[in-house]
Amino acid sequence: MKNVPCLLSSGVVTTISKLTKTCVLRLTPDNLFFILSGKVTNGGVGMWCELLQNNFFDEYQMEGVSSEFNQICLEVSPENLSRALRTVQCAKSVKIKLTKKHCACLTVAAELPTLSSASRVVTHDVPVEVIPRRLWQEFKEPVMPDFDVSIYLPPLKMLKNVVDRMKNLSNFLVIEANLNGEMNLKIQTDLVSVSTHFKDLGNPPWGPSQRGDPELLAEATVDIRKLQQFLVGQQVNPTKAMCNIVHQNVVHLILLHEDVSLQYFIPAVA
Amino acid sequence: MPLSTQSQSEDVQDVLVANLDNARSLSNILKAITCKDHAIFTATANGLKVTVEDCKCMQANAFIQADIFQEFTLKDDIVVFQINLTVLLDCLNIFGGTPAAGVSTALRMCYRGYGYPLTLFLEEGGVVTVCKINTSEPEEPIDFEFSSSNVTNKVILLSESLKEAFSELDLTSEVLEITMSPSQPYFRLSTFGNSGNAHYDYSKDSDMMELFQCNRTQTNRYKMSLLKPSTKALAISCKVSVRTDSRGVLSLQYLVRNDDGQICFVEYFCCPDEEVEEG
Amino acid sequence: MQCVVTGGNVKVLGKAVHSLSRIGDELYVEPQEEGLALRSVNSSRSAYASFLFAPLFFSRYSIPRGLNFRCKLAIKSVQTVFRSLATLEKTVEKCHIGLDEQKDRLTFTLHCKHGLLKTHNLSYQDSESLEAVFDKDSCANVFRAQPRVLVDTVVHFPTSLEEVTLTLSDERMWVRNHVEDEAERSKAVLTELCLAADEFDHFDIKLHNSITFCLKEFRGLLLFAESTGLPVTMYLDEPGSPVVLSVTDSVLEGNFVLATLSDDHYLRQSNRGADAEQTRPPDDFMNDDMDAYLIAMDSSVAPGPSTADPPSLAAFRKPPAPNYRTRTYSEEEEDGEEDPERPPDKKFRSLFFGSVLPPSPRRSSQPFTTQEVLASDSEEDEAEAD
Numbered sequence: 001m002k003n004v005p006c007l008l009s010s011g012v013v014t015t016i017s018k019l020t021k022t023c024v025l026r027l028t029p030d031n032l033f034f035i036l037s038g039k040v041t042n043g044g045v046g047m048w049c050e051l052l053q054n055n056f057f058d059e060y061q062m063e064g065v066s067s068e069f070n071q072i073c074l075e076v077s078p079e080n081l082s083r084a085l086r087t088v089q090c091a092k093s094v095k096i097k098l099t100k101k102h103c104a105c106l107t108v109a110a111e112l113p114t115l116s117s118a119s120r121v122v123t124h125d126v127p128v129e130v131i132p133r134r135l136w137q138e139f140k141e142p143v144m145p146d147f148d149v150s151i152y153l154p155p156l157k158m159l160k161n162v163v164d165r166m167k168n169l170s171n172f173l174v175i176e177a178n179l180n181g182e183m184n185l186k187i188q189t190d191l192v193s194v195s196t197h198f199k200d201l202g203n204p205p206w207g208p209s210q211r212g213d214p215e216l217l218a219e220a221t222v223d224i225r226k227l228q229q230f231l232v233g234q235q236v237n238p239t240k241a242m243c244n245i246v247h248q249n250v251v252h253l254i255l256l257h258e259d260v261s262l263q264y265f266i267p268a269v270a
Numbered sequence: 271m272p273l274s275t276q277s278q279s280e281d282v283q284d285v286l287v288a289n290l291d292n293a294r295s296l297s298n299i300l301k302a303i304t305c306k307d308h309a310i311f312t313a314t315a316n317g318l319k320v321t322v323e324d325c326k327c328m329q330a331n332a333f334i335q336a337d338i339f340q341e342f343t344l345k346d347d348i349v350v351f352q353i354n355l356t357v358l359l360d361c362l363n364i365f366g367g368t369p370a371a372g373v374s375t376a377l378r379m380c381y382r383g384y385g386y387p388l389t390l391f392l393e394e395g396g397v398v399t400v401c402k403i404n405t406s407e408p409e410e411p412i413d414f415e416f417s418s419s420n421v422t423n424k425v426i427l428l429s430e431s432l433k434e435a436f437s438e439l440d441l442t443s444e445v446l447e448i449t450m451s452p453s454q455p456y457f458r459l460s461t462f463g464n465s466g467n468a469h470y471d472y473s474k475d476s477d478m479m480e481l482f483q484c485n486r487t488q489t490n491r492y493k494m495s496l497l498k499p500s501t502k503a504l505a506i507s508c509k510v511s512v513r514t515d516s517r518g519v520l521s522l523q524y525l526v527r528n529d530d531g532q533i534c535f536v537e538y539f540c541c542p543d544e545e546v547e548e549g
Numbered sequence: 550m551q552c553v554v555t556g557g558n559v560k561v562l563g564k565a566v567h568s569l570s571r572i573g574d575e576l577y578v579e580p581q582e583e584g585l586a587l588r589s590v591n592s593s594r595s596a597y598a599s600f601l602f603a604p605l606f607f608s609r610y611s612i613p614r615g616l617n618f619r620c621k622l623a624i625k626s627v628q629t630v631f632r633s634l635a636t637l638e639k640t641v642e643k644c645h646i647g648l649d650e651q652k653d654r655l656t657f658t659l660h661c662k663h664g665l666l667k668t669h670n671l672s673y674q675d676s677e678s679l680e681a682v683f684d685k686d687s688c689a690n691v692f693r694a695q696p697r698v699l700v701d702t703v704v705h706f707p708t709s710l711e712e713v714t715l716t717l718s719d720e721r722m723w724v725r726n727h728v729e730d731e732a733e734r735s736k737a738v739l740t741e742l743c744l745a746a747d748e749f750d751h752f753d754i755k756l757h758n759s760i761t762f763c764l765k766e767f768r769g770l771l772l773f774a775e776s777t778g779l780p781v782t783m784y785l786d787e788p789g790s791p792v793v794l795s796v797t798d799s800v801l802e803g804n805f806v807l808a809t810l811s812d813d814h815y816l817r818q819s820n821r822g823a824d825a826e827q828t829r830p831p832d833d834f835m836n837d838d839m840d841a842y843l844i845a846m847d848s849s850v851a852p853g854p855s856t857a858d859p860p861s862l863a864a865f866r867k868p869p870a871p872n873y874r875t876r877t878y879s880e881e882e883e884d885g886e887e888d889p890e891r892p893p894d895k896k897f898r899s900l901f902f903g904s905v906l907p908p909s910p911r912r913s914s915q916p917f918t919t920q921e922v923l924a925s926d927s928e929e930d931e932a933e934a935d
Contacts, residue, residue, distance in 0.1 A: 080738045087705045103735045115698070118745035122705055125739040158397065161366035168360045192357050192387075196364065196399040431663055434640070438632045438667075465626035466654065466671035473664030 012051065012260050013085055017078035018233030019047055019264070024131065025106075026139050027062050027072040030054075034078065035139045044267035045226055048142055055259035065133060072098065073131035073139060076106065084108040084124035092119060104130050142263065145252055147244035148218035150206060151177040153253070154198045156241060160231040162196050167224045169194065172269060175227075176219035177245055179203050184217070187224075204242055218247040220268035227251075230264050238262075286313050286349045286381040289341035293377040293392060294369065295528040296334060297362035300355060302506055302526070302536045303330035305499035309355035310408045311388075314348050321411045322355065327541040328496040329412055330503070338532050349381065351405040353388055361401040365394040369529065381405070414539040420515040423450035423484040425457050429507045429524070431478035435459055435470045436501045439494070443467075445543050446497050450514060451487035457512075461494075480509065490518040490542040500524075503536040518542035550580050550616065552646040553609040559644045559659075563631030564776045565600045565803065569624060571769025572598045572805070576624040577679040578655065580612045585646075588679045589624060595808035596766045597681040606800040608643075618648065620673035622655060630657045630669045634776075640665075681806045685793050688784035689756035690717055694749045696774035696781055703768060705740055712810070713767070715785065716759040720746045727761045727810070750780055760785050761810035762792050770794045770805045785809075 016023060016034050026033040032053055038046030053060045064070035088094050088110035099107045105125040112120040153159060162185055166173055170187035177183040181202050186195040230253060244252040246268075253264040290296055303309070303322045310321040317335040324330075336342040365375050378391040387402040439446065443461035450457055457472040457479075474482040500522055504510060507524035514520055522538040554562055565587060569576060573589040573596075580586075584603040590596065604610040631637060643660040649670075659667040685691075702724055706713060712727035725741040728734045746752040774781045774796050784793040789811025796803045 083707065084738060084740075101739070105739075112701075114701075114745075114748055115695075116745065116747045118747055120742065120744055120748065122740065122742045124705075125741075127735055127738070154397065158365060158395070162364055162399070165360045165364045169357060190404070191354055192361065192401060192403045194361060194364065194399060194401045196397060198397050200396070431665060434633075434636060434661075434665075435667075438629065440626075440629060463626070465623045466669060468629070468670070469666075469668040471666040471668070473666070476664035478663040478665070 012049065012262075013078050013082040015233035015262070016047070016049060017082040019045075019229055020078065022075055022077050023047065024139050025074045025076045025128070027074075028064075029062060029070055032056070033139070037138050038142075038265055038267070044265075046142060046263075046265035048263040050141075050261045052259045069133060069136075071136070073136055074098070074104070074106070075129040075131055076126065080126045081106065081108075084126050087124070088112070088122060091122075098128075099125070101125050104128050142265065145244065145246050145250055147252065148247045149177045149179055150204050150242060150244045151179075151181065151183055152202045152204065153241040153243050154183070154201060156231060156234045156237060160228075160234070163224065163228050163231055166194060166196075167228050171224060172221050173224045173227065174219055174221050175243075175245065175251055176217040177201075177243065178217045179212075179214040182217075183243070218245040220245050220248055220251050220266075222251055222266045222268060226266045230266070283382050284343075284380045285345040285383045286379070287341060287343045288313075288318070288339045288377075288379045290339050290377040290379070291374065292529060293362050293375040294367060295338060295530065295532070295534075296377065297359055297367055298506055298528065299332045299334060299526055299534050299536060300359055300362070302503035302524070303332045303499075304355055304359065304502070305330060307354050307356050308352055308409075309358070310350065310352050310411055312348065312350050313344055315344060317342065320355075323412060324496055324499075325493075326412060327493075329414060329539045330499065331537045331539075333535040333537070335534070338528070338534065349383075350408045351381065351384070351388065352408040353403055353405050357403055358388075361390055361399075361403060362392070364392055364399045364401070365397070374529075414519055414521075414541075416513075416515055416519055416521050416539060418513075420517075421513050422486060422516050423488055424481065424511065424513045425450065425472075425474075425479060425484070426481035426509060426511045427457075427472065428478045428480065429504055429510050431472065431476070432510055433504055436504055439498070440468055441494065441498070444494055445491040446494050447489060447491045448512070448514070448520065449487070449489045450484045450512070452484045453487070456482070456484070481511075488514055488518065490514060490520065492520055492540050493543050496540050497538075500538045503538065507536065550612045550618070550646070550648040551609055552580070552585055552607050552611075554606070554644040554646075555608045555642065557638065558606060559631075559641045560634060560638045561606075561777055561801070562602070562644065563634050563637050564773050565602075565801075566624070566627050566631055567634065568769045568773040568803075569598050569600070570628055571772070572596050572766055574624055575621045576627050577619065577621045577676055578673070579619045579678060580616060580648075582612070584610070590679055590681075591766070596763060596806070597679070598766070598769070598803070598805040599681070600801060600803045603800045603802075618650070619676050619678050620655065621676040621679075622671050622673045626669070626671050627657075630659070630667075630671075681791075681804075683791055683793055683804075683806050685784040685795065685804075688786045688790075688793065689754075690785040691751065691753045691782065692722070692749045693751040693780050693782040696771060696778065698744070698748050699781055700771050700775055702742055702744065703764065703771065705742055706764060707738075710764055712761050713764050714759050714761040717754045717785070718757050719754055722746075722749075722752075751782075756786065758788060760788055760792055762807040766805060766807050767794065770796070770803065773803060 013034075020036050024033075024035040024037075026035055030053055032051040034047065034049040036045065036047035038044050062070075062072060064072055085094075085108060088108060091110035091112050094108065094110045097107045097109070099105050101107070104127070106128050107123055107125050109121065109123040112122055114120045163173070166185065166187045169192055170189050172187070174186040175183070176186070181200050183198045183201055184195055187193070234255070238255040238257050240254075240256040242254045244254070246252070249268050251266045251268065253266070255262040300309075300320060303320065305328075306322050306324050308322070312319045312321065315336065317333065317338065320332045320334075322330045362375075362377070367375070373394060375392050375394045380389045380391075385405075387404050390399075390401040390403070392399045392401070440461040440463035442463035442465070445462065447460040447462070448458070449455060449460065455469070455471040456474040459470040461468050472479060503522075503524040503526070507526045509525040511523040512520070513523070519542065520538075520540045522540075524536040526534045526536060528534060566576065569587060569589040573591045575589060577588040577590075578585070579588070584601050584606065586599060586601050588597070588599040590598075640661045641659050642662065645656075645658040645660070647656045647658070648654075649656060652670075653672055654670045655673050657669045657671065661667060703713075706726055710726050714725050714727045716723040716725070722744045723741055724744070726737070726739060728737045728739065770781065777796070777798075779796040779798055782795045782797075784795070788809055790809060791806045792809055794805040794807070
C-alpha cells in the first residue's frame with residue numbers, strides 16, 4: 001500500500017481509536033474493513049467500518065491465503081496505528097506493509113521532508129496479530145437490523161454538545177425517533193430532567209416508512225458513554241449520518257463519507 | 271422567537287418568568303461563583319441575585335440586573351429558591367455554550383413557586399431543550415453586615431494586573447495575606463508556602479490602580495481555599511474593587527461585561543482567618 | 550551577592566530552570582566567579598544537567614570575594630518564580646537575585662510592568678557542590694544539529710516512551726525506541742527514524758555503535774535549545790558511558806549528562822575478567838569523605854550494542870576485543886530474525902557521576918573515575934575509564 005492521503009486515513013483510524021482499544025482489520029482486494037464484533041466483553045457494542053482501497057492508495061497489493069480465501073484478517077490497536085499515521089501526516093510518501101519482524105507488524109514507512117537535500121525516513125512497526133482462517137466467519141458484515149425507525153441525524157457537533165452535557169448529569173439516555181423526522185434525547189435523574197427535541201431531520205427513503213403511524217416513537221435507552229465515544233471521534237462531517245432504532249433493542253448509527261462508511265451498534269439497556 | 275409563543279399560556283401560573291436572548295450572559299457569570307453545588311436564587315424587581323456559600327465564612331454573589339433580560343416578570347415582590355448550580359450550568363450550556371458566529375442559545379426560565387422545579391426552555395437553531403431542575407427550601411444566607419461606612423481601605427484595580435498574581439499563587443500556602451496601607455507597600459498580596467514566601471506589591475501610582483483609598487495599615491489573612499474560587503470571577507471581569515472593613519472582612523467586587531457589553535457584578539465576601547493587625 | 554538579569558535574558562534564565570526541572574526535584578545554585586551555576590540531578594543519579602551563566606549574561610553580577618556558597622532549593626519553587634514563560638518576556642523588566650544568608654533565603658525579585666514588584670523569598674539548604682565528572686573531548690562520536698532537527702526527530706516518539714537508542718554510522722544516525730522486555734516488544738510500536746549526516750551541522754563518527762538513554766531529559770534540553778535557538782552538540786562514546794548534550798553561546802553553557810544503558814547480560818556473561826582488569830586505582834576523589842558526597846559512577850565495559858533490537862547488530866555480540874573501535878556497522882535489513890540475546894534486564898545500572906569537587910577547579914579533565922557507587926542501588930557497579 002502506497003501513498004496514503006494520510007490526513008484522511010488517519011482521521012478514520014483516529015475515529016476508530018476512540019471507539020475501541022483493539023479491532024480487526026480485514027483486507028480484501030478492494031476494501032479495508034475495521035471490525036468490532038458485538039461481543040459481551042465490549043459491552044455489546046459493534047462496529048463495521050469500510051474503506052474503498054483505491055480511494056486511499058496509489059498502489060495496493062495483497063495476497064491472501066489462497067485465491068479462494070483472498071483476504072487477510074489482523075487484530076490491530078487503532079490507537080497505535082493512528083499515532084503512527086499522525087506523525088507522518090506531512091510526509092512526501094507513505095507505505096504501509098504487512099511485515100514479519102519480531103512479530104507480525106503493519107509497518108508504516110514514510111519519507112519526511114527535511115531542510116537538507118536528503119529526506120528522512122521514519123518507520124513505525126505496529127504489532128498486529130494475524131487471525132487464523134477458522135475465526136474469519138465472525139467478521140462478516142452485520143445484517144441490517146429490522147429497525148422500527150430510520151432517521152437522519154442532526155449536525156454531529158450539536159449532537160455531541162448535547163450528549164456531553166447529558167453525560168455530566170446522567171449515565172443513561174433515552175433516544176427516541178419517529179418517521180416524521182423527529183428525534184428526542186432524554187435523561188432523568190433525581191435532580192433534573194432534560195429533553196432535547198430535534199425536528200425536520202428527515203427519514204431515509206429505505207425502511208418501514210409505509211407502515212404505521214409516522215408520529216409513533218421508537219425508543220432505546222443506552223449507556224451515554226457509548227454514544228459519547230462514537231461522537232467524540234467524529235472529526236469530519238460525513239455526507240450522510242443516520243440512525244436506525246429497533247424499539248428497546250438496539251441503536252444502529254451509520255456514517256457515510258465519500259469513501260468510508262462506518263456503522264456502529266449500541267445495544268439498549270433493559 | 272419560537273420560545274415565547276410556545277409557553278405563553280403557562281405563564282399565568284408562573285411567579286417568575288425571565289427571557290434572555292443569549293443564555294451565555296447568565297451561564298458565564300454563574301460560572302464565576304461555582305465553588306459549591308447549592309445556590310440560592312433571589313429574584314426581585316431589580317433582577318436576579320445568585321448566592322453560594324462555603325464554610326459560613328465565604329459568600330459569593332452574582333447580580334444580574336433585570337434589564338439584562340429581554341423579559342423579567344415577577345408575580346411576587348421577592349421569589350427565593352435553592353437549586354443545584356452545577357446542574358443548572360450543564361443545562362444552560364446544553365448546546366455547547368461556546369460562542370459561534372451568529373449563533374446563540376435563547377433562554378426562557380420559569381418558576382411556578384415553592385415545590386416546583388425551575389423550568390428552562392433553551393433554543394438554538396430550531397432545536398429545543400426543556401430542563402426541569404428540582405428546587406429546594408432556601409437556606410438563609412449569611413449577612414456579612416459589610417457596609418461601606420465601615421470600609422477602612424479600598425483599592426480598584428484593572429483585573430488584568432491581579433490575574434497574573436492569582437494564577438501564580440503558591441497553593442501550598444494555607445492563607446493569602448492582604449496588606450493595604452497608606453504607605454509602602456500600599457497593596458500587597460503575600461503567600462507563605464512550603465518553600466518560602468512571596469510578596470506581590472502593587473504601586474499606588476500604577477496605571478493599573480484606578481483608585482487608591484487607604485486610611486490605615488491593615489494586614490489580614492484569608493484561607494486560600496476560600497479565595498481561590500474567586501479567580502474564576504477575576505478571569506471574566508475587567509475591574510475589581512478590593513475593600514476591607516474595620517473587622518478585616520474582605521469584599522471583592524468584580525465588574526463583568528457580557529458579550530453584549532452589558533455590565534453585571536460578582537461579589538465575594540470572606541472573613542479573615544486570623545488577625546495580625548498592625549497599628 | 551547581586552545578580553541582575555534584564556530583558557530577554559530573564560526568559561532564558563526561566564527556560565533553563567524549566568528544562569532543569571525535567572531532570573530532578575532540586576535546583577543546585579552556586580554563584581562562582583565564572584558565573585552563576587544552576588544544576589540538577591535526578592533521583593537515581595543517572596542524569597545530571599548544568600547551566601553556567603557567565604557574568605556578561607547579567608547586567609550586573611557581583612559576588613563577594615571568596616564567597617563560598619552553595620545551596621539547593623526545591624526546583625518547583627523556583628519554577629513558580631518563572632511560572633509563565635510567555636508573560637515573562639512581556640511583563641518582566643528586571644530580575645534581581647539576592648542572598649540573605651542570615652535567614653537562609655534566596656530572593657528573586659521581579660520588577661514588572663505597571664509598577665508590580667514580585668518578591669519570592671525561597672528557603673534553601675546548604676549543599677555540597679554538585680558536579681558531574683565528564684569529558685566531552687574524549688568522546689569518539691560528536692555531532693551538532695539545529696534544535697529543530699532534533700525536535701522533529703523526537704516528535705515521532707510517544708511522550709510516554711522512556712528511552713531511545715541512537716545508532717551511529719559514518720553517514721547516518723538511526724533513532725529508535727528502546728523496549729525493555731520481549732513481552733513488551735510484541736505489543737509496543739517500534740519506531741525507527743533515519744537521519745542522514747547532512748541534516749547535521751557537524752557529524753563526526755569514529756565509533757559505530759548503539760547508545761540508549763532517557764528521552765525525557767533529552768526533551769528537557771531541547772526545550773531550552775529550541776527557545777534559545779542554540780544548536781545542540783552531542784558527545785557519545787561507548788554504551789554505558791554517559792552521553793553529553795551541550796548548548797553554548799558566548800554568555801552561557803548548558804551540559805546535560807545522561808547515563809546510557811550498558812548490556813548487563815553481556816557484561817555478566819563474558820566480561821567478568823575484563824571488568825576487574827579495567828578497574829583502576831581510586832583517584833583523589835576517592836579519598837574524600839564519600840558519605841558527604843553524591844558519588845556515582847560509570848561502570849560500563851560492554852562495547853556491544855546497548856539494545857537488543859536491530860537483529861543485524863547481533864553480529865557484534867562477540868567477546869569484546871580491545872580494538873572494538875574498528876568494528877564496522879553493517880546496514881540493517883528490514884526484516885530479521887529473533888534476537889538471540891536477552892535485552893538488558895535492568896536499566897541504567899551504570900550510573901555515572903555526581904561526584905563532588907571542591908568549588909575551585911571546576912571542570913575535571915579526568916575521565917570517568919573508578920569509585921564505589923554510593924548513589925546507585927545496583928549491586929555490582931564498577932567503573933571503566935575511557
